[in-house]
Amino acid sequence: MTAILGAGISGLSAGYYLLRKGRPSPVVILETSNRISGWIRSERFDAEGYVFESGPRTIRPKGPAANNTLDLIEAVGLADQVYPIFSNHVAARNRMIYAKGKLNLLPSDVSGVLKTVPPFTQPLFMAGFKDLFARRSGERLEDETMYSFVERRFGREIADYAVSAMLCGICAGDAKQISVKFLMKRMFEVEQAHGGVIKGFLKEAFIKRAQKDSKLQASSNLAKRAKSENWSMYSLYGGLQTLPNRIGMILKENMVDIRTDVTCEEIVFGDKRIQLIIDGKERVVDRLISSIPSYKLARHVAKQHPALSKELAAIPFVDVAVINIRYKTPNLQKHKAFGFLVPPIENLPILGVIFDSCCFDMEDNTVLTVMMGGAWFEKWFGTSPSEEQLLAVALRQVGEILKINQPPDSYKVNILRKCIPQYVVGHQKRVDGIRQYIREHNLPLGLCGSSYDGVGVNDVIFSATKCVDGLMNECDK
Ligand SMILES: Cc1cc2nc3c(=O)[nH]c(=O)nc-3n(C[C@H](O)[C@H](O)[C@H](O)COP(=O)(O)OP(=O)(O)OC[C@H]3O[C@@H](n4cnc5c(N)ncnc54)[C@H](O)[C@@H]3O)c2cc1C
Incomplete structure (x- = not known):
């Protein structure tokens, strides 16, 4: 039995790759919240023709990890749901x-x-x-x-x-x-x-000419299409959550046990097997893939492997406030662009604003997303700001910078705690050390997700591929 901790896009992808390889089976995915998808969360308002994304909204189509994502999207039957933004789009x-x-x-x-x-x-x-x-x-x-x-x-x-x-x-x-x-x-x-x-x-x-790894070339028609049509980025109709939802559905159809609302309390590695303490009960598995944030895994292994726990816990994360705003009037914001970023030297309480309705068709709505906080969350908002306070800051900045001063017709304030890991100086060395520890102690543990090898959707799906391949190689030994 293989257990996967976390049902964000990386955990679900790991489940899918295990399934596709046909072994080792069976697989259980343990998710602590009441839903799958992790930070990918698309709230659809189909009747009004718009979507609020509180996490990622676009994926880049270039590079080996990007090709891997496009291959996955095609393999799960979502090629016709891709919503590309071409390179000549505003x-x-x-x-x-x-x-x-x-x-x-x-x-x-x-x-x-x-x-x-x-x-x-x-x-x-x-x-x-x-x-x-x-x-x-x-x-x-x-x-x-x-x-x-x-x-x-x-x-x-x-x-x-x-x-x-x-x-x-x-x-x-x-x-x-x-x-x-x-x-x-x-x-x-x-x-x-x-x-x-x-x-x-x-x-x-x-x-020397740049060496190209032939295995990482575009293999799916979708990846080839992205290249020939010169996509700049893309989403999926209905929002990015369409992807984890589809993978979750395929996993369930193939008898992968996805359990939500379960809390893993401790992980104890035995000689051959792993004991998971889940909601006070013991569950024994042969292999474990952790797709959860490193600081959470750190807690689960702290008793048995304090040195590993310390390194996992040392990867910092930041909080981000994401404010989705929608006006029933089209084209309220006059600049035709992806959005704007605010460099920290400007000392403003926002990171940037995305012009969602300029990127994607949102019918007769103007939809914007204001990003705030990150490395400066506490400086601007303290430890526990209210939603009203955050909304007021976002609307004031939208008013001052974009000159939109009318109240929005709908909005959503999302306070995403510890949502993005920070690869600070020494990160790669730390991750190498973590992997070395796992190897030296023969732990049947694979790591994927945003804490280690890249924070984008492409990176974390790619990390799931590599993690499953690594696990397979260990099984074959
Ligand atoms: C605001 C924001 C905007 C972003 N924008 C973009 C973008 O435009 N493009 C892009 O490519 N990337 C973007 N990203 C990054 C991307 O969203 C993430 O890297 C990716 O979604 C992470 O997926 P994951 O599966 O690794 O982790 P997560 O989504 O964090 O999933 C981990 C899962 O594990 C669960 N879990 C946690 N602890 C436990 C436990 N102890 N036991 C069981 N389950 C547990 C969590 O509930 C969660 O469901 C953005 C991220 C954020 C936060």
Whole structure:
């Protein structure tokens, strides 16, 4: 028996991959809340023609992990439910930053890089020059923050306005804490090896052609379609929750036992088997896949493996407030774009606003999502803000920045506690250490989910594939 802890998208995907491989069976998925899907939560208002997403809303279609997700979507029969945003769509081309008192459109093509575009005070190509001429860090670095790397190589403006804002959008995190390896691992390695990013990439291009792992090429028609049609991002009709719902349905049809409302209290690893204490009762399984956040797994293994628990617990998470707002009037917000991000240097209580009704057809509604908090949650809102307080802040910012001052016709305030892990400096080393501990102690435990190898939907589904493959290899030994 294999148990999977957590029925978010990574736990469900792990269940699906185990099922598809046909072994080891049977499988039980244990979920502590009363629903499957984890942070993916789409609230549909079909009669009025709009959707509120409180978690993720778009998936990127490029790269090996993205192809893997598209393969999965096709395999579970949802290819015709994909809602792509093509690269020439306004939401794909237009991304904005709110800085220096106004909304600034970021360049979306080469010509934009050649001229000075606010909030920057010089053309962006100058950042490339800085990289070409900047000296490398004194001694070889093992890791550093995104901010310090980008500031060193490309200048302070890029660090303050581009990269810091981007991190607010991706992980609600602070570029001054997040590891450069989170998004720029390859760039960092190239710089450390060759003394510059551009110089390094050019040198490497001469030495060897980038190696492509043939196994990771697009295999499904959907992935090929995404490439040939040049998708920029996509969702699913009815919202992203369509995907976990479908996987959950397939698992149940195939006799995978999905139990919601169960609380795992402790995990005890025996010689050959694992004892799970669930709601005070013992359940014995052969293998365990944990897709739950690392800080929660830390609690379950604390008694038997305190050293492992300590490392798991050391991965920090942030709280995010997500405010969905809907007006019955179409096109209230005048800018045609994906939305805007607010760099932390602006010192405003929001991370950014997504223009949902600009990205997707929401009939005659204007739908916006305001993201707040993250690394600065407590600074702005204390430890336990009320929903009214958060809504008031969101509406005030929407009024001031987008000039929409009428009250919304409907809204939802979501306070998502500890929802996004922060890959701070040293994260990769810590995760390597965690995996090494598991190997050295022969624990039949696989890890997947957002705590370890990437926080996006693609990353966590990919982590489930790798986790199941690893488990299979162990079984075959
Ligand atoms: C606000 C927000 C916006 C985002 N936007 C995007 C986006 O646009 N695009 C993108 O690609 N990614 C986005 N992400 C990231 C993405 O949503 C997550 O990485 C992904 O959903 C995580 O899935 P998961 O299965 O790893 O974890 P989770 O969704 O956290 O699932 C874990 C599950 O485990 C359960 N659980 C917890 N403890 C236990 C226990 N002890 N026993 C049993 N079950 C337990 C939980 O209830 C949960 O259901 C966003 C995330 C957030 C929070």
